[in-house]
Amino acid sequence: MMKNFKAEIISNKEVNPDIFNLIFKAPELAAAAPGQFLEILCGADGVSGGPFLRRPFGVYNTDVKKGTAEILFKVLGQGTKNLSARKAGEILDIVGPLGSGFKIIDTPRPVIAGGGMGVAPLLLLAKILHEKKQKPIIFLGAKNKEELAAAEKFEKYGKVILTTDDGSAGEKCFLNIPLEKYLKENKNAVIYSCGPHPMLKCLAELGKKYKAAVQVSLEEKMACGLGVCRGCPVEVKNKDEKYKMVCKDGPVFPAEDVVW
Amino acid sequence: MVKIKIAGLELKNPVMSASGTFGSGAEFAEFFDLSLMGAVVCKTVTLNERAGNKPPRVADAPAGMLNAIGLENKGVEYFINTSLPFLRKYDTKVAASAAGNNVEEYVETVKLLAAQPEVHAVEVNMSCPNVTHGVNRGLFSQNPDTVKEIMSAVRKETKKPLFAKVSPQVADITAIAKAALDAGADALSLINTIPAMGVDLKTRRPLLGNVTGGLSGPAVKPVALKLVWDVFKTVKIPIIAMGGIMNAADALEFILCGATAVQVGTANFINPRACVEIAAGIEKYFEENKLQNIEDLRGKLKV
């Protein structure tokens, strides 16, 4: 159930240039499902000195025993810049867990595909698939080696295949290249994905071509995060309504429902 | 408790939600007991379903936000059948909000809403900056004659209290307030968002898919205070004030400028408990300052 709570920061580490792993106390998030997200206040007090609206972050990891949770983010604007300066002992104002996450399917061919910072909500998913004794194959792509910030953490949970735009790690290509190879040989895969829009669109097409069920975690500018303001639409097809809300109906959607 | 009477309604406190920022309350009921609110003002509905604008629909602005939702809603019937029943179990007042593309749609929508036992009042939204009409693509409430026409027409349909919700972007707000009063409005809801836009220099695109939208949040508070003050001084219509109210102090400032009640909008996105915290803060201020009722503070700005 979603809550508004204060969370003490345990650590906030720059794991790679401009990429931060923030760990905080949050027993409230023990039941957070993979793909769910948090709305975090990133301004000084929500009014002055920072972005006004809360910022959404996927739940990167949780430790139920320790009562902690993590997010992984890249410094992109004022909100993430402020967040990157927050220190251990300081307090975060969080609303969450929000949205509906990935629908975990019982399949012999689970595939995880994360592009850039899209890896953030996928680590918890990989962990849970692993706990369920599924062996996901994990495709991670980024601009360069530095941006593959979480790659090592995924290795415990499945086979990891890396791609970078500049070839500094893994194959020099987009991740859809090795992924397509895999799909050619493995019919009826289930793909859980998060990343830049063009990548997700490409995965949606691959899904259609190779009869793989693709779930995509989408991003959209948000205000409330609760489904009330109608501020975060994604255009869908074959539904009663033209738009669904990324914050409440998603952020995870079946790729075939989305108008790309 | 700082009970108030406005437009013939008794409210347990002067705090209402602002339309469009609170849905019909269900999501916020997970954060606090809606019975602690003076009133719940629901998201504006229209006669027919509206899909709303293309994204992005919201953006940050300095000390505020921009929105161009485009009055997305599933239509008045859906609201009556699906959203309203939820509010029955709460001991608070409910105001439905109506808008239309023309006078006939306003009349039809208000008639349907006012006929519902759960609806204690109807707010007539004539000021959504994301819906324009007429030759100059203006907002309904920018013209006193149009305000009079709409409010007189809906007035004939119901005896329940009617709030006229108007735009801040007018040459003379008192002319608008007077038109609403003359046409039978029981209160004036002031202000809707200020027409505005934002630009992303990096992409050279507008921040909103609709290009233009409305500004709300703390940035608009000084503008809203002035408009409330202007109306209070010259027109005898009860005022429901809003615009950037984030805490009890903000709300009390509006009461000092002449508001009988306040609405909390954008603050709900920053603090989901904003409405109840503001109600509690007002109560505390009244106790600490030994104020008996709202009239001890309303319009008592020392000038």
Ligand SMILES: Cc1cc2nc3c(=O)[nH]c(=O)nc-3n(C[C@H](O)[C@H](O)[C@H](O)COP(=O)(O)O)c2cc1C
């Ligand atoms: C996202 C959003 C949606 C809104 N939708 C409506 C609406 O449907 N009907 C309406 O009368 N006002 C609507 N408003 C305006 C608010 O009710 C309020 O008048 C305005 O935001 C100023 O108050 P605030 O600064 O407290 O938000 C909306 C405002 C926002 C931010």
Ligand code: FES
């Ligand atoms: S952010 Fe308000 S509906 Fe999604």
